[in-house]
Amino acid sequence: MHLTQHLRGSLANKAMGNSxxxxxxxxxxxxxxxxxxxxxxxxxxxxxxxxxxxxxxxSDFEALAVHRYKLGVSVGFGGIIMIxxxxxxxxxxRSGLSDxxxxxxxxxxxxxxxxxxxxxxxxxxxxxRALRNSNENGLRTWLAVTTVLGVAFLVSQWMGWLxxxxxxxxxxxxxSHSFFYVFTVGHGLHLLGxxxxxxxxxxxxxxxHHWVTRxxxxxxxxxxxxxxxxxxxxxxxxxxxxx
Amino acid sequence: MATEVAEHLEVHRHxxxxxxxxxxxxxxxxxxxxxxxxxxxxxxxxxxxxxxxxVRLRLVWPDKPIExxxxxxxxxxxEGVMTPEFYLAMLTMHGTMMVFMVLTTAPQGxxxxxxxxxxxxxxxxxxxxxxxxxxxxxxxxxxxxxxxxFVQGGAPIAGWTAYPxxxxxxxATIGGYGQDLWLLSIAFFCIxxxxxxxxxxxxxxxxxxxxxxMMRLPLTVWTWFVTAIxxxxxxxxxxxxxxxxxxxxxxxxxxxxxxxxxxxxxxxxHTGGSPILWQHLFWFFGxxxxxxxxxxxxxxxxxxxxxxxxxxxxxxxxMVYAVVAIGALGFVVWGHHMFVSGMSPYSGFVFxxxxxxxxxxxxxxxxxxxxxxxxxxxxxxxxxxxSIGFVSLFVTGGISGIFLGQPSVDLFFHDTYFVVAxxxxxxxxxxxxxxxxGVAFWFPKFFGRMMSEGMGKVHFWLTFLGVYxxxxxxxxxxxxxxxxxxxxxxxxxxxxxxxxNEIHYFVTMAAMITVTVQCLFLIxxxxxLFKGKRVTSDNPWEATTLEWxxxxxxxxxxxxxxIPTVNHGPYEFSVPGAPRDYVMQxxxxxxxxxxxxxE
Numbered sequence: 001m002h003l004t005q006h007l008r009g010s011l012a013n014k015a016m017g018n019s020x021x022x023x024x025x026x027x028x029x030x031x032x033x034x035x036x037x038x039x040x041x042x043x044x045x046x047x048x049x050x051x052x053x054x055x056x057x058x059s060d061f062e063a064l065a066v067h068r069y070k071l072g073v074s075v076g077f078g079g080i081i082m083i084x085x086x087x088x089x090x091x092x093x094r095s096g097l098s099d100x101x102x103x104x105x106x107x108x109x110x111x112x113x114x115x116x117x118x119x120x121x122x123x124x125x126x127x128x129r130a131l132r133n134s135n136e137n138g139l140r141t142w143l144a145v146t147t148v149l150g151v152a153f154l155v156s157q158w159m160g161w162l163x164x165x166x167x168x169x170x171x172x173x174x175x176s177h178s179f180f181y182v183f184t185v186g187h188g189l190h191l192l193g194x195x196x197x198x199x200x201x202x203x204x205x206x207x208x209h210h211w212v213t214r215x216x217x218x219x220x221x222x223x224x225x226x227x228x229x230x231x232x233x234x235x236x237x238x239x240x241x242x243x
Numbered sequence: 244m245a246t247e248v249a250e251h252l253e254v255h256r257h258x259x260x261x262x263x264x265x266x267x268x269x270x271x272x273x274x275x276x277x278x279x280x281x282x283x284x285x286x287x288x289x290x291x292x293x294x295x296x297x298v299r300l301r302l303v304w305p306d307k308p309i310e311x312x313x314x315x316x317x318x319x320x321x322e323g324v325m326t327p328e329f330y331l332a333m334l335t336m337h338g339t340m341m342v343f344m345v346l347t348t349a350p351q352g353x354x355x356x357x358x359x360x361x362x363x364x365x366x367x368x369x370x371x372x373x374x375x376x377x378x379x380x381x382x383x384x385x386x387x388x389x390x391x392x393f394v395q396g397g398a399p400i401a402g403w404t405a406y407p408x409x410x411x412x413x414x415a416t417i418g419g420y421g422q423d424l425w426l427l428s429i430a431f432f433c434i435x436x437x438x439x440x441x442x443x444x445x446x447x448x449x450x451x452x453x454x455x456x457m458m459r460l461p462l463t464v465w466t467w468f469v470t471a472i473x474x475x476x477x478x479x480x481x482x483x484x485x486x487x488x489x490x491x492x493x494x495x496x497x498x499x500x501x502x503x504x505x506x507x508x509x510x511x512x513h514t515g516g517s518p519i520l521w522q523h524l525f526w527f528f529g530x531x532x533x534x535x536x537x538x539x540x541x542x543x544x545x546x547x548x549x550x551x552x553x554x555x556x557x558x559x560x561x562m563v564y565a566v567v568a569i570g571a572l573g574f575v576v577w578g579h580h581m582f583v584s585g586m587s588p589y590s591g592f593v594f595x596x597x598x599x600x601x602x603x604x605x606x607x608x609x610x611x612x613x614x615x616x617x618x619x620x621x622x623x624x625x626x627x628x629x630s631i632g633f634v635s636l637f638v639t640g641g642i643s644g645i646f647l648g649q650p651s652v653d654l655f656f657h658d659t660y661f662v663v664a665x666x667x668x669x670x671x672x673x674x675x676x677x678x679x680x681g682v683a684f685w686f687p688k689f690f691g692r693m694m695s696e697g698m699g700k701v702h703f704w705l706t707f708l709g710v711y712x713x714x715x716x717x718x719x720x721x722x723x724x725x726x727x728x729x730x731x732x733x734x735x736x737x738x739x740x741x742x743x744n745e746i747h748y749f750v751t752m753a754a755m756i757t758v759t760v761q762c763l764f765l766i767x768x769x770x771x772l773f774k775g776k777r778v779t780s781d782n783p784w785e786a787t788t789l790e791w792x793x794x795x796x797x798x799x800x801x802x803x804x805x806i807p808t809v810n811h812g813p814y815e816f817s818v819p820g821a822p823r824d825y826v827m828q829x830x831x832x833x834x835x836x837x838x839x840x841x842e
Contacts, residue, residue, distance in 0.1 A: 064449075068369055072445045075475065079437045082479035086524055090487060093523070094498060098515030172495035175515065182487070 065213045069220035077227055080190060084231065087186065091179045091242060102174045103243050107163035113156040114236055120149035121229040124198070128222045131215060143202040143218075146225070150195040157188050176243055183235050191228045197221040259799040269379075271371035272799060276378050277357030278689070283378075283385060284349035284678075285765075287340050290389075292758045294337035299751040301330045303744075305731040319397060327730035328417055331400035334728060336392070338403030339425065342532065343432050344385055346674050350539035351474070352381065352439055354681045355467040357689070359443065361790040362461050364452025364807045364829075366800045369445040373438055380435030387428035394420040402728065404525055407499035407518045411491045414506040426489045433482035436474050443471035452789070452829075454809035458563070459828070461788045461813040462556060465563050466542030469570040470535050476574065477531035484524035491516070519584050526577035533670050534573045537637075538566060540677020541608060544630040547680055548612055550786045551627035552619025553824055555814040558611045565604035565611075572601045582650045583657045591650040598648035605641055609634065620817075620824075624784070625699030629680035632707050633673050639711075640669025643718065658728070661721020664714045672710045679703070682768070687783050691795045692775030698767040702760060709757030716746045787827050788813055810834070 095101045124146045130138030161184070164170075169177045198221050204211070205218075260266040270276060300309065308323035319329030360368055368374045391398045396419015401410035409415050410422055447468040451460075460468075487498040491513075499521045502514035549556045556562055578586060578594030612634050621627070643665040646652050656662060679702075686694045723741040725732065732738050733747075782791035789809070793802050807829040815826035826834045 068445060068449055071449060072370060072441060075441050075444045079441065079475045079479045082476050083483050086480040086483035086527070087487075090483070090498065090520060090524065093517065093520050094515075097517050097520075098502065100497075100502070100515040171490070172497070175497060178490070178494075178496040178498065182490070186486075 062212060062215055065216035066219050069213070069216040070223055073220045073223050073227075076224075080227075080231070084183075084186070084235070087179070087182060088238065091183075091238075094175050094179070095242060100174065101176055104164075104167075104169055104174075104176060104180075106180075106239060106243060107160040109156050109159045109163060110236065113153050113160065114232065116149050116153045116156060117229050117232050120146050120153065121226055123149060124222045124225045128219060131218050139218075140202075140205055143198065143205055147195070147199050147202045150191070150198060150225075154188060154192065154195065157184060160184070180239060180243065183239060187228070187232055187235055190231070194221065194224045194228050198225060269375060271367075271375045273356050273360050273368045273371065273374060274797065274801075276374050277353050277355070279378050280348050280352035280356060280381070281354070281682075283382065284345045284353060287344035287348070287385065288675075289761075291337050291340040291345060292761065294333045294340065296754060296758060297325065297333045298330060298337060299747075299754045301325045301333075301730060302732070302747050303751045305733055325730075328400055329397070330730035331402075331728070332398035332421070335400055335402050335425075336388075336398045339388060339429075341671060342403055342536070343429070344388070346536035346670065347432075347436065347532070348381060349678050350536065350543075350674060350681075351443070351467060351470050352378065354463075354543070354678070354685070355443060355470070355539060356439075358685060358790055359464055359467050360446060360450065361793060361797060361801050362464050362788050363447065363450060363455055364789050364802065364809065365446060365450035366802065366806075368442050369449055370442050374442050377435045377439035377442065380431055380438065384428045384431035384435060387424055387431060391421045391424040391428070394424060396421050399425045404529065405488065405521075406525075407488060407491065407516075407521050408501070408504060408506070408511075411488060411500050412504075412506060412511060413492075414509050414511060423489065423492060426485050426492070429485050430482055430489070433478040433485065436478045437482075440471040440474035440478070443467055444475065447471070452807050452809050455828070458560065459809060459812050461542075462545040462559070462562055462566070463539070463542040465566055466538040469566050470538045473531040473535050473538075473570050473573060477528045477535070480524055481528035484521060484528070487524075488521065519581075522581050522584055523577070526580040527574075529580065530577040531570075531573045533666075534569060536670050536674045537677075538569070540633055540674045540680075541566065541637075543677045543681045543684070544612065544633045545608075545615070546788075547626050547630040547684055548615045548634075549814040549816060550684075550784055551622040551624055551630075552616050553622070553816045554615055554619040555812070555816055556611065557614030557617070558607070559812070559814065561607055562611055565607045568604040569601060569608075572597060572604070576601065579648055579653070582653045588650070595648055595650050599645070602641075602645060605637075609638055609641075624683075625694065625696055625703060626680045626684035626784075628700065628703045629676050629683060632703065633676040633680060635707075636668050636673040636676060636710070640665055640667075640673055644669065655724070656721055658726055659721040660717040660725045660727055663727050664717035664721060667714050667717075668710070672714070679706075679764070684784070685790070686768075686771065686775075687778045688790055688795055688797070690772055690775075691778055692771055693778060693783065694771040694775060695767050698763060698770070702763045702767065705760040705763075706757060709753055709760060712753035713750050713757060716750055720746060782827075785823075785825055787811070787815055787825050789828055792827060792829055 123142050127139055127142035127146060130136075130142055161181070164177065164180070171178055171181050197217070201214070201217050201221055204214075260270065260272075267275060270279075297312075300312075306324060309320070310323050312320040312325065313323035316325075316329065319326060319332065325333075356368070356374065360366070396417045399405070399410065399422040400416055401407075401422060405422070405425065413419075416422070447460075447464060487496075490496045491498050491500055497513040497516040499518050500511065500513035500516040501518060502516070504511040504513065545556050545562055576594055576598045578590055579598045582591050582594075616631075643661065647656055647662060647665055683694050683699055686692070720743060723738065723743065725738055725743055733744055735743075738744070778795055781793065781795045784791070789807055790797070792807060809828045810832040811826050811828050811830060811834070813828060815821075815828075817824045818826050821834060
């Protein structure tokens, strides 16, 4: 507020001083504020430590980027929620419509998936806390643990699908299986996107990179990761109840 | 309030590109991407119009050999006579091309992309790279859709609504990959639109210039914003439905294919699916999609009417609330597309009442447009004419919607030409007029030259009369119970007796003339690009919003390293006591002494 108000104030004062009716549209009478150039690929502070920012403009930009990335991810939730809401309503309708619905036991490995993902939500939160406390070692460790748990989740899901096919429960065998595959694969693809994001920031953090949108990227990836966790819990309960 | 300061330290975070590829092809500049969307839509609209002409030809001369068609389409039109399947394929592709590739891309992705960041005083969209990705995903979708023409079995024949089981079963059609490519194309399109919607929402919420409160936003920005919300919530549902249908086709599942089905005496090996389920999912997307197409046109119309009537928009706040109300109600009326699907009369009643409710904000908008014009010092420029044309078409198309929203009346009108007339006028042509208005209005800002007013006016009048000549008589065809989507009705007695054949002939002639006239628009664009009158000021229309304060065409970062500060509402025309009859949004705070500005 303060900086821009000051800038605007000074420009507006200048403008008022020259104010004559016929020249309203002249650029001198248009309120502008100057802004500074920031290159996002330069290090946040020019030092390797990454602790604290000497340049106030850069730190303001960082705060803005955090807000923007998190807002972007949150808005994205709206779209993803609608995708799975549509599939849920399709399943409710489809299972209620006809008598060909056959229940089946979920592969027990899904319990392992669930635990892995719950723990990963905890670890990504630890990583975020480490970031906010400028604890670089903690950040590196917890991000790496999260990535490993994410991979473990996907491997575990893969084993779940293998388990189903071994039991002869293929995609088209019964609508209950069809929906199981649709939900788990749909979630898996979204999670894979999250895993790529987490893996990307993990890799860059391990390489010691400090870029201006680093906080933003980590915070946004963590937010998305939590959402994937909540989405999975919802789907898991849904599949347990409605299989 | 660190973020607030940072907002004004925000910069164009990507440097100005230097080589051809990053400047014009894989550009992350919202202005280039906007133009790319518009070019895509122009290509698609001409393809779509050509397809509609084939449809019209087949309706009037079902058996007459047309030699050139035989040469062009040896499979679809052997010896120059179009097969019924070919007719349906052209119909399907016409609808898909127009609804997705034209009405959804240009108003939002095109004009929204170019103008929205400038109107809110931003240097670019919130996520420029994502913006590029949105366009190229849409482009892949377009290419995939076009590919459906060229695969074995040809383009799909299930209509743009792709109702199963026709869309799900090869046994019911010629077969082939057309429908698969169609579904793939729609899936890509959904992804591109979802990414674009996300970008628009974040940009509008976060990148507004200092002083630009939500209630000072130009109505164009409001409609793009609400459209983005609709897109975000609607396209995911279509994506889900499309994936399920694709799995029914390729994976052997039975989401939408019922059990015990016989097609051409062949028993179909599926159980228990529900075609009605597809209709619900499709129309849950499909109805908001109608507003995705028309809302930006409403915004452009409001904007242009105020500018050329030299008056503030009548009831600005009411206009904003009406847009939001239309968007919200758009999600709870999908059932009115399905009155004849066997739904419970109670559900039908609820959907009908909710549908009627949309009439209220729509009427508010129309009333306020007329209120804006009332007593104004009207300048009849080409963009103004297109906008007034939009209001006319919106009213005409809207009134027939009130008939169709009654379940009892819809039982008769459903799947007749009355419906064709209704949705073409309100969703198709009205939205297209919004785009014409947008092109004519912002052309000088895009390219620094004015479009030819003479050519523009001729084009407006011929098109305006032409579309009424095409779609007006279709209401009558609906009243005489002429079913739509039939490839051949010339030999049907009750239709012939009521004069349907003559009307079809007239409509086809009107369509051919109107399509030809559209070349005039294209000529006007190309001619004006090179020979149009150069603009002498950055604000040739004497408008108020921020795009008119920046250079023409705008610099790479829109405001050349500065960001405007907004002190006024968006439509401060004819302000008492002000030296000129308009006050721009970023003029000094005391520029409009007599009126409280915008808040």
